[in-house]
Amino acid sequence: MAEKTFGGVIGYALAPKKQNSFIRDSLVSLAKSRGIELVRVDSDKPLADQGPFDCVLHKLYGDDWKRQLREFQSRFPNAVILDAPEAIERLHNRISMLQVVSELRIQDRTETFGIPKQIVIYDKATLMDPQAGDSLKFPVIAKPLVADGSAKSHKMALVFTRDALDKLKPPIVLQEFVNHGGVIFKVYVVGEHVRCVKRKSLPDVSEEKTVGVSENLLSFSQVSNLANHDVENDSDGYYRLMHLEDTEMPPNAFVVDIARGLRRALKLNLFNFDVIRDARYGNRYLIIDINYFPGYAKMPGYEAVLTQFFCDVMLKKEQEEQQGEDHDPVSTKDNEESFQVESCPSFYAKQGVCSHH
Ligand SMILES: Nc1ncnc2c1ncn2[C@@H]1O[C@H](COP(=O)(O)OP(=O)(O)OP(=O)(O)O)[C@@H](O)[C@H]1O
Ligand SMILES: O=P(O)(O)O[C@H]1[C@H](OP(=O)(O)O)[C@@H](OP(=O)(O)O)[C@@H](O)[C@@H](O)[C@@H]1OP(=O)(O)O
Ligand SMILES: [Mg+2]
Ligand SMILES: [Mg+2]
Numbered sequence: 001m002a003e004k005t006f007g008g009v010i011g012y013a014l015a016p017k018k019q020n021s022f023i024r025d026s027l028v029s030l031a032k033s034r035g036i037e038l039v040r041v042d043s044d045k046p047l048a049d050q051g052p053f054d055c056v057l058h059k060l061y062g063d064d065w066k067r068q069l070r071e072f073q074s075r076f077p078n079a080v081i082l083d084a085p086e087a088i089e090r091l092h093n094r095i096s097m098l099q100v101v102s103e104l105r106i107q108d109r110t111e112t113f114g115i116p117k118q119i120v121i122y123d124k125a126t127l128m129d130p131q132a133g134d135s136l137k138f139p140v141i142a143k144p145l146v147a148d149g150s151a152k153s154h155k156m157a158l159v160f161t162r163d164a165l166d167k168l169k170p171p172i173v174l175q176e177f178v179n180h181g182g183v184i185f186k187v188y189v190v191g192e193h194v195r196c197v198k199r200k201s202l203p204d205v206s207e208e209k210t211v212g213v214s215e216n217l218l219s220f221s222q223v224s225n226l227a228n229h230d231v232e233n234d235s236d237g238y239y240r241l242m243h244l245e246d247t248e249m250p251p252n253a254f255v256v257d258i259a260r261g262l263r264r265a266l267k268l269n270l271f272n273f274d275v276i277r278d279a280r281y282g283n284r285y286l287i288i289d290i291n292y293f294p295g296y297a298k299m300p301g302y303e304a305v306l307t308q309f310f311c312d313v314m315l316k317k318e319q320e321e322q323q324g325e326d327h328d329p330v331s332t333k334d335n336e337e338s339f340q341v342e343s344c345p346s347f348y349a350k351q352g353v354c355s356h357h
Contacts, residue, residue, distance in 0.1 A: 011053035180276035
């Protein structure tokens, strides 16, 4: 049976690097074959003067951009904005980002989940306090509090001892490092679609390493994106301990439950999250990071997944326009049934896709 095609124009507003990685010819042509046109938003012109767009796909920051989105939405109330800027902003702070995890409830599973123990330090005086970090077990990872996609916001440090804390620049989050076998699970969410992949991570740290270590602080950035040759040329053997192929994936149903719970709580459709399996337990998982609009092109078959999602958005929009206002746009039912609403026209409204609701 031929796949249904949809007429629709999606404007994308992305930073040049994101545009280069995401807007590939293969995506543009597959979307086109289903009636979806992808059009670049010109950042030199007001958004509301461009288009018309059925949907705006964006990952840009700042007050001016938010103002432009508001203006666009008031001029085109039926257009869909992916995703609402207020929902995205929650991910720009590494504390509020993970707070949502504690609100999740997942039933009937033997696996458990949570986040590593962490504290936030806003200023140097607090950092220099001899008691700073006393509530944490070392090593810890120091992460910039702000996670706004800048290179700076990805600069991390593995801190082995308390006295190395003075090398850090607040505001930072200090998060306990949890041994997890050197492999991280990245879970990509695109609307209803969930895909989990394995990536390289920091290797486990042994007790001895924290005691006699010569470097008491190790800086790193975006370790999961390290090119393989970096690993092969690994002079100090730091990455040798990783076992990507041998690592068992977490149960898919468990991952999907968490992804759906996060999607609903965050009111976001386009994000990924990083999960590690606590080596001490084997069935305990920790969520350590959530990213808005991640590097989807690294997800195998991303073109088909994204194209299907665009079609779903268009279909829901079409259905909503046909039904007018005579349906309840935001269900208050908070149960699994109300979440399994793939065919419900108000689904995207509930997920925060239709920011006009
Ligand atoms: N609590 C932790 N315990 C063990 N390893 C961790 C922990 N937190 C982070 N890591 C390791 O450090 C890496 C970077 O941390 P994190 O994902 O928070 O940074 P990021 O710069 O936001 O990453 P991304 O590129 O995914 O946005 C993780 O991929 C993982 O390898
Ligand atoms: O695509 P961008 O350049 O924006 O970078 C994103 C990066 O994708 P890339 O490595 O393909 O570039 C993502 O990697 P994966 O989690 O998907 O591995 C992740 O690090 C995001 O946090 C980055 O977005 P940022 O937070 O920096 O805005
Ligand atoms: Mg990460
Ligand atoms: Mg991140």
